[in-house]
Amino acid sequence: MPVRLGNAWTAQPPALDATGGYRHFQLLGQRGRGGERTVELEAVLEKGFRVLVPLAELRDRRLWLPGWQRLAGLEPEGAPATGLQDGSSQAIPMQIIPAIDLLGGQCVRLHQGDYGQVTRFSDDPLAQALDWQRQGAQRLHLVDLDGAKTGQPVNDAVVKAITAALTIPVQLGGGVRSLERAEELLACGLDRVILGTVAIEQPELVRQLASRHPGRIVVGIDAKDGLVATRGWIETSTVQATELAKSFEDAGVAAIISTDIATDGTLAGPNLAALRAMAEASRIPVIASGGIGSLEDILSLLSIAPLGVEGVIVGRALYDGAVDLAEAIAAVGPERLQDAVIPPSGSITV
Numbered sequence: 001m002p003v004r005l006g007n008a009w010t011a012q013p014p015a016l017d018a019t020g021g022y023r024h025f026q027l028l029g030q031r032g033r034g035g036e037r038t039v040e041l042e043a044v045l046e047k048g049f050r051v052l053v054p055l056a057e058l059r060d061r062r063l064w065l066p067g068w069q070r071l072a073g074l075e076p077e078g079a080p081a082t083g084l085q086d087g088s089s090q091a092i093p094m095q096i097i098p099a100i101d102l103l104g105g106q107c108v109r110l111h112q113g114d115y116g117q118v119t120r121f122s123d124d125p126l127a128q129a130l131d132w133q134r135q136g137a138q139r140l141h142l143v144d145l146d147g148a149k150t151g152q153p154v155n156d157a158v159v160k161a162i163t164a165a166l167t168i169p170v171q172l173g174g175g176v177r178s179l180e181r182a183e184e185l186l187a188c189g190l191d192r193v194i195l196g197t198v199a200i201e202q203p204e205l206v207r208q209l210a211s212r213h214p215g216r217i218v219v220g221i222d223a224k225d226g227l228v229a230t231r232g233w234i235e236t237s238t239v240q241a242t243e244l245a246k247s248f249e250d251a252g253v254a255a256i257i258s259t260d261i262a263t264d265g266t267l268a269g270p271n272l273a274a275l276r277a278m279a280e281a282s283r284i285p286v287i288a289s290g291g292i293g294s295l296e297d298i299l300s301l302l303s304i305a306p307l308g309v310e311g312v313i314v315g316r317a318l319y320d321g322a323v324d325l326a327e328a329i330a331a332v333g334p335e336r337l338q339d340a341v342i343p344p345s346g347s348i349t350v
């Protein structure tokens with residue numbers, strides 16, 4: 001009888017020894033036939049770490065669980081749920097931030113920021129926002145695309161409705177071009193405002209706002225081939241994205257959102273080299289944006305988390321269903337599951 005196997009597997013504590021302490025595996029394929037059948041699994045956090053498991057063992061629920069599960073009781077009482085392999089330091093959680101881009105009151109995604117390539121996902125952005133919150137989002141990212149292009153707020157009614165309805169912090173970028181506008185938004189209950197164009201055109205305003213509202217001002221640096229783009233990405237400057245980041249080193253901004261325009265809305269994977277350069281350019285925490293197309297793309301960011309990449313904005317992949325929000329939060333969030341807690345002690349031999 002054919003057996004359908006899921007793609008995600010969690011090793012139970014008794015199996016962890018044999019798997020080098022990895023909990024979360026992905027199915028690569030099957031080998032052999034009948035009673036000889038084995039499956040090949042690969043550790044999600046270490047590509048290349050593979051084990052061959054006889055099918056009968058995979059069916060043993062004391063050893064393996066389908067899906068990526070939380071293993072209760074694995075961590076010592078009171079310890080953070082995210083120990084690293086050597087137990088020396090705590091794994092750095094990465095925040096998954098769903099994005100709602102607003103155009104004419106609707107929830108859309110653009111391809112590489114091109115206003116001529118619009119996909120509409122919902123005409124009820126408030127319902128969408130509530131849904132991301134229900135699925136466990138800890139923060140919501142809003143972009144007023146009309147505002148970014150024209151500098152004029154167009155989507156305020158829906159922005160305010162979302163901010164009032166949600167209990168998680170909400171941030172907004174797009175068209176925030178003056179002190180008054182930024183303060184109006186902060187007074188409405190937005191947790192953070194994102195300044196993009198202003199960061200190039202009036203850097204002093206960023207400094208002034210950051211000192212008046214510590215922890216609530218974010219710089220949005222959107223780059224095309226390493227150079228900063230502004231005004232809905234219609235204009236490109238001659239300023240290097242990393243130089244702009246450096247220039248705000250001591251301004252007291254909460255974070256830099258680093259967007260790679262070439263990958264934005266494409267699901268093609270993040271530009272890790274550009275993100276690494278941004279993270280290394282200053283001590284300001286970096287939030288990655290652009291190109292996320294799969295859970296593996298999100299996991300790949302964990303390699304640069306120690307450099308200060310503390311979050312990732314996910315848009316199209318969530319709407320397309322390529323990434324499941326709750327699964328992604330479980331995989332890289334504060335109580336993530338997949339960090340090994342037991343030192344490796346060899347691998348399965350077949």
Ligand code: AMZ
Pocket residue numbers: 110112113114115143144145147148149151173174175176177194195196197198220222230231232233257259
């Ligand atoms: O997709 C676009 N064309 C686009 C976009 N997503 N243009 C701007 N923005 C976003 C930036 C940033 O969050 O990523 O708008 C904000 C910047 O707006 P402004 O108005 O401050 O430059």
